[in-house]
Amino acid sequence: MPPAPLPQQLDELSELLGGMCTAAAGALNRATAALLESRERLAVQVVAGDSEIDALRAQVEELACDALLFHNPVAGDLRAVVAAIRTAGDIERMGDLALHIAEVVRIRHPAPALPAEVLPAFEKMGRVAVQLAVKAAEVVRSRNVLLAAELDRDDDEMDVLHRGMFEVMMDPAWPHDIPTAVNVTLLARYYERFADHAVVVARETVYAVTGQEPDALPI
Numbered sequence: 001m002p003p004a005p006l007p008q009q010l011d012e013l014s015e016l017l018g019g020m021c022t023a024a025a026g027a028l029n030r031a032t033a034a035l036l037e038s039r040e041r042l043a044v045q046v047v048a049g050d051s052e053i054d055a056l057r058a059q060v061e062e063l064a065c066d067a068l069l070f071h072n073p074v075a076g077d078l079r080a081v082v083a084a085i086r087t088a089g090d091i092e093r094m095g096d097l098a099l100h101i102a103e104v105v106r107i108r109h110p111a112p113a114l115p116a117e118v119l120p121a122f123e124k125m126g127r128v129a130v131q132l133a134v135k136a137a138e139v140v141r142s143r144n145v146l147l148a149a150e151l152d153r154d155d156d157e158m159d160v161l162h163r164g165m166f167e168v169m170m171d172p173a174w175p176h177d178i179p180t181a182v183n184v185t186l187l188a189r190y191y192e193r194f195a196d197h198a199v200v201v202a203r204e205t206v207y208a209v210t211g212q213e214p215d216a217l218p219i
Helices: 006-037 040-071 075-108 116-142 145-170 178-210
Strands: none
Touching: 006 040, 006 075, 006 116, 006 178, 040 075, 075 116, 075 178, 116 145, 116 178, 145 178
């Protein structure tokens, strides 16, 4: 059976990447609920569901290899194929970070993974990170450069929340022990890295479409 035309394969790659972003957003949303509510069963579901994102990455890589092998793309099409392979790696890492959060919940259960003082901040970090992933899904599907540029600005809120965690723990009034502080630091880092990977996904899309880094564009 002959391979699909290259434009169709590129559209399929965009849809697969969008599906990966959506799956990563869902995984983080569930992992955050498990974290905030100490829900072990929900955490276990996140761990079990990670294979879905891995399978989607395998599909992206297989389809991208077919495009390279049968169509020998050049210029913008070649950028799109290569960017798809790189983007799939970033999205898979987003899924892994959601998995890590869920694993912390599972390991710490029945004890809560976080002290009550930081729960509101983690709720906000989860919401921001999920919104970034959802927007990244729209970016890879639509290849909208202007929308992609927004993710850099959206990520600023996550950076503020991440820094705020250090201010809380450095406060002399912090009532918890060092292991708790380490755990909070680690979990906050997972959210911050998840958001960073969503931004990278958008930046890869900009490069695939324009051949330029986002910072070089007049937008």
